[in-house]
Amino acid sequence: MTVSESPELSESEYQARVEKNLATLQKDLPTLFAEDISYDIYTPDIYFNDPVNTFKYKFNYRIIFWTLRFHAQLFFREIYFDVHNIRQAAKDVIKVDWTVRGTLRVPWQAKVFFNGNSTYKMNEEGLIYEHLDTWDRKPQEILKQFLPTKRQKS
Template identity: 75%
Template sequence: MEYQLQVERNIETLKKDLPTLFEQDISYDIYTQNIYFQDPVNKFKTKFNYRIIFWTLRFHARLFFTQIYFDLHDVNQSAEDIILAKWTVRGVLRVPWKAKIFFNGYSTYKLNKDGLIYEHIDTWDRKPGEILQQFFRKGGEI
């Protein structure tokens, strides 16, 4: 019962935090101290480094984009020890040709016996190089 309450708390926290991750910091109390994070360009451990990646995302969002959005489509418990979040990142780069960035992905969060998140793996629908190529195209609607 306690475990499932923590899982539900995690889901509610993710639903609240993820849509605004480019604007404000997330809550870190649902993660273990030694959380492992991996996406197609980063890989590291510990909550300190996890905090840095979110700070870096906000910093780069403000520096390089006039608009940037993290559209959260769904967050659910896909297995007893897994939470899955499906999302889209889209934005307008701060360049004269107003290049647009757009990619879909999902985050897989693995839970320990206490229901805390000990692993966060992001999967993108395209390679980082393909996303980078979007920076050089003239923008349209996002």
């Protein structure tokens, strides 16, 4: 069955799917560096964009989350994804405000910290078809946090 052939959801069915999406994101996001997320709330052709990545399709979406977990465990002593606010901003939009913070596995124990927000757009079936992330600083500025400061070198 194609999307155009799929039956229309009633308002209550659609809102129930939105509530499921909100609950799933609330459960998944805080542990995304340690555990895999649920993929059943996304369309097969999910589009993702952040300051360093742009791609489409659920296979690639799964890879980005696997990569985040792999690098988090490899390069960080500790890393957290703090969810500050998750809300339905419009009928077809979910917004999430968050912070990434952690300590690198380097002798000077560099800290990483940046804030961001995610916008998830949903189709008429209540599935997420687009995930857009914005960060409060440029990727180069975040990477500078990894370098030792003069005080840390001595």
